Amino acid sequence: MIPDKAPGDDVLHASGDLKKEAHIPSFEKYKELYIKSVESPGEFWGDVAKDFFWKTKYTGKFLDYNFDVTKGEIFVKCMEGATTNICYNVLDRNVYERKLGDKVAFYWEGNEPGDEKTVTYRELLQQVCKFANVLKSQGVKKGDRVSIYMPMVVELVVAMLACARIGAVHSIVFAGFSAESLCERIMDSQCCILITADGFYRGDKLINLKLIADEALQKCRDKSFTLDKCIMLKHLTKEEALSGSLSPPAKRACPDLQVPWNPEIDLCWHSLIGGASEECEPVWCDSEDPLFILYTSGSTGKPKGVLHTVSGYMLYTAATFKMVFDYHSDDVYWCTADIGWITGHSYITYGPLANGATSVLFEGLPTYPDVSRMWEIVDKYHISKFYTAPTAIRLLMKYGSEPVQKYKRTSLKILGTVGEPINPEAWQWYYNVVGEKKCPVVDTFWQTETGGHVMTPLPAATPMKPGSATFPFFGVVPAILNESGEELEGPSEGYLVFKQPWPGLMRTVYGNHERFETTYFKKFPGYYVTGDGCRRDKDGYYWITGRIDDMLNVSGHLLSTAEVESALVEHEAVAEAAVVGRPHPVKGESLYCFVTLNDGINYNQKLEAELKKQVREKIGAIATPDYIQNAPSLPKTRSGKIMRRVLRKIACNERDLGDVSTLADSSVIEQLFENRCCTAV
Ligand code: WTA
Numbered sequence: 001m002i003p004d005k006a007p008g009d010d011v012l013h014a015s016g017d018l019k020k021e022a023h024i025p026s027f028e029k030y031k032e033l034y035i036k037s038v039e040s041p042g043e044f045w046g047d048v049a050k051d052f053f054w055k056t057k058y059t060g061k062f063l064d065y066n067f068d069v070t071k072g073e074i075f076v077k078c079m080e081g082a083t084t085n086i087c088y089n090v091l092d093r094n095v096y097e098r099k100l101g102d103k104v105a106f107y108w109e110g111n112e113p114g115d116e117k118t119v120t121y122r123e124l125l126q127q128v129c130k131f132a133n134v135l136k137s138q139g140v141k142k143g144d145r146v147s148i149y150m151p152m153v154v155e156l157v158v159a160m161l162a163c164a165r166i167g168a169v170h171s172i173v174f175a176g177f178s179a180e181s182l183c184e185r186i187m188d189s190q191c192c193i194l195i196t197a198d199g200f201y202r203g204d205k206l207i208n209l210k211l212i213a214d215e216a217l218q219k220c221r222d223k224s225f226t227l228d229k230c231i232m233l234k235h236l237t238k239e240e241a242l243s244g245s246l247s248p249p250a251k252r253a254c255p256d257l258q259v260p261w262n263p264e265i266d267l268c269w270h271s272l273i274g275g276a277s278e279e280c281e282p283v284w285c286d287s288e289d290p291l292f293i294l295y296t297s298g299s300t301g302k303p304k305g306v307l308h309t310v311s312g313y314m315l316y317t318a319a320t321f322k323m324v325f326d327y328h329s330d331d332v333y334w335c336t337a338d339i340g341w342i343t344g345h346s347y348i349t350y351g352p353l354a355n356g357a358t359s360v361l362f363e364g365l366p367t368y369p370d371v372s373r374m375w376e377i378v379d380k381y382h383i384s385k386f387y388t389a390p391t392a393i394r395l396l397m398k399y400g401s402e403p404v405q406k407y408k409r410t411s412l413k414i415l416g417t418v419g420e421p422i423n424p425e426a427w428q429w430y431y432n433v434v435g436e437k438k439c440p441v442v443d444t445f446w447q448t449e450t451g452g453h454v455m456t457p458l459p460a461a462t463p464m465k466p467g468s469a470t471f472p473f474f475g476v477v478p479a480i481l482n483e484s485g486e487e488l489e490g491p492s493e494g495y496l497v498f499k500q501p502w503p504g505l506m507r508t509v510y511g512n513h514e515r516f517e518t519t520y521f522k523k524f525p526g527y528y529v530t531g532d533g534c535r536r537d538k539d540g541y542y543w544i545t546g547r548i549d550d551m552l553n554v555s556g557h558l559l560s561t562a563e564v565e566s567a568l569v570e571h572e573a574v575a576e577a578a579v580v581g582r583p584h585p586v587k588g589e590s591l592y593c594f595v596t597l598n599d600g601i602n603y604n605q606k607l608e609a610e611l612k613k614q615v616r617e618k619i620g621a622i623a624t625p626d627y628i629q630n631a632p633s634l635p636k637t638r639s640g641k642i643m644r645r646v647l648r649k650i651a652c653n654e655r656d657l658g659d660v661s662t663l664a665d666s667s668v669i670e671q672l673f674e675n676r677c678c679t680a681v
Helices: 016-021 027-039 041-049 086-097 121-137 154-165 179-189 209-222 269-274 310-324 342-354 373-381 390-397 424-434 513-521 561-569 605-618 644-651 667-674
Strands: 063-066 075-078 104-109 116-120 145-149 169-172 193-197 200-202 205-207 230-233 266-268 290-296 304-309 332-335 358-362 385-388 414-418 441-444 478-481 492-498 528-536 542-547 551-554 557-560 574-584 588-597 627-630
Touching (some): 027 041, 041 063, 041 310, 075 310, 086 310, 086 342, 104 154, 104 373, 116 121, 121 154, 121 269, 145 154, 145 179, 145 209, 154 169, 154 290, 154 342, 169 179, 179 209, 179 290, 179 304, 179 605, 193 209, 209 230, 230 269, 266 269, 290 310, 290 342, 310 342, 332 342, 342 358, 358 373, 390 424, 390 588, 414 424, 492 542, 513 528, 542 551, 551 574, 551 588, 557 561, 561 588, 561 605, 574 644, 588 605, 588 644, 605 627, 644 667
Parallel strands (some): 145 169, 145 193, 169 290, 193 230, 230 266, 332 358, 332 385, 414 441, 588 627
Antiparallel strands (some): 063 075, 104 116, 200 205, 290 304, 478 492, 492 528, 528 542, 574 588
16 A cells, blocks of 8 residues: 555655664565554554553553444454553653653744743743643642633643543634634533633734623523633733743733623632642543543534543654654754644644644744734744744745745744645745755644644655645555445545554544534445545645545634634525635635625625624634625525535636536526626625
């Protein structure tokens, strides 16, 4: 399946210097270890587990699973019976065993240049212990769910690790989500407490986070769910004595900051932590105890609470971080993702900290105050490993190479991407201009569900092909299936599936195991189905072709068409809506929405603005439609199914519609072409 030799001609190789020190220095070494990881997972992952602290040893099989729905319930278990604590492993172990107490864990770089803060492993451990004690004093116990809705500040890491320390389950909601989305997630996971902040700036824009959080809690109450504790961090509020705080005072005045305060519910982070003890014994958890829930879009419209458990996730994020970024102790690593997404969970918090790495935690935007910001930060902290998204690369590419070349970037060694397929043009720009042909690019394919990288080059071992996620990571066995579920050999294209689990795979959909089985295991019994399409070339390289379900990928964020459609039809003017993706040069895909209005309602700009607002309020700014088209009728089959395939063509103005013989009324098509939106709203 994996070629014996590194394929020759049209590939790019890492430099000799990188190979000399690399953990996996050659393709042959990769192949040798890969075979071991697949044939003897217990031995392979057992070696990884030796680096960690186990309070008690596991009982039974190292990795136990059933992937076949026809044989019974789907399950994955790793090191069941062992007890450990992930917070202890990423902090205490680094401070006490590995003597890294004075090493910098995070360089925090605020939205505003000059707003900065350094936090060592020892300081982080102290803050986490204090906050863990705060949570305990508020009655939070092992197994309880804690909702976290915060900007990119060090306290977000403190809050998540404090949960992990006491065995509570964190459910982080990206701070760009709306009140409605936050409410839905709080209710689904039945959280007992919410942790938030007063507000933050994204570039020039002030986000009144506490105001939105309050709205979410009100919505919960309206639906008879009461969450009566909210801890708020003062991030922008100026106050003389923020005792125990890690946040620096904000550098800019924020007269528009609105901080509603209800003394019966609201608690101040700083007052609570000020009096808390620095001693907090970790709660020893079973390997398969839940660690966190993270919601991801589902094709039915209702987000799925992806659940990860302690040990498998710990081993997998630690190992992928170390090998995919070829981590060494003098590296300074920067992942530009938000911790509200899985990339931030795995590759800002858990993976880097498990390795004792020094990272940059960045609050701001790549274009603020100007389009050189990323490269300025690279030089400022001497970043050696840099991980970002194709959408950010394409955005910066538009401004040419000059803003990049203003900075030296000589510290860079490895570049990474994640979130969506990277087009070869963006890959080349990243490799040639940003990395000056000296840095391998690791195009890492993975999902919230997979916990960590599953298809990825290893920087010194895998010859690169621009746009290909290359080969599987250790323990991962991919296959390509056709519509009938047959495995395709050699060069082929079809559904990307995995044949056996690796430690970091999700365990269930929180509160809905049946949905877990249906979504990922029913279509092709015996396989985990990614929902992505994939092509394998003559050299065995894998090329991810994008989602094949009703999911869109906008700027690396997954959105379900159903979710956006339901937000649109909730507007009183809308009778029906159909949403499709239209290729976008920066965002990858943009949202093109067709709306059918109720009788007697006229389409106008005011309505269009209201619809946009409606979607932003229901889901969040990431789901804002780019195009809205008035569609008095939609193309439907005789059985009433909307033909999205046809709508996708109309959105792109492509006349070649393929077979439309099943259409109930073909005159609809011409009308839709005539009313196309040519410019984004
Ligand atoms: C897409 C993000 C191609 C894919 C870590 C996947 C990619 C979805 C890549 C998961 C890549 C992510 N090449 N496609 N390197 N990385 N994707 O759950 O469609 O937010 O299924 O996890 O992003 O998105 P999620």
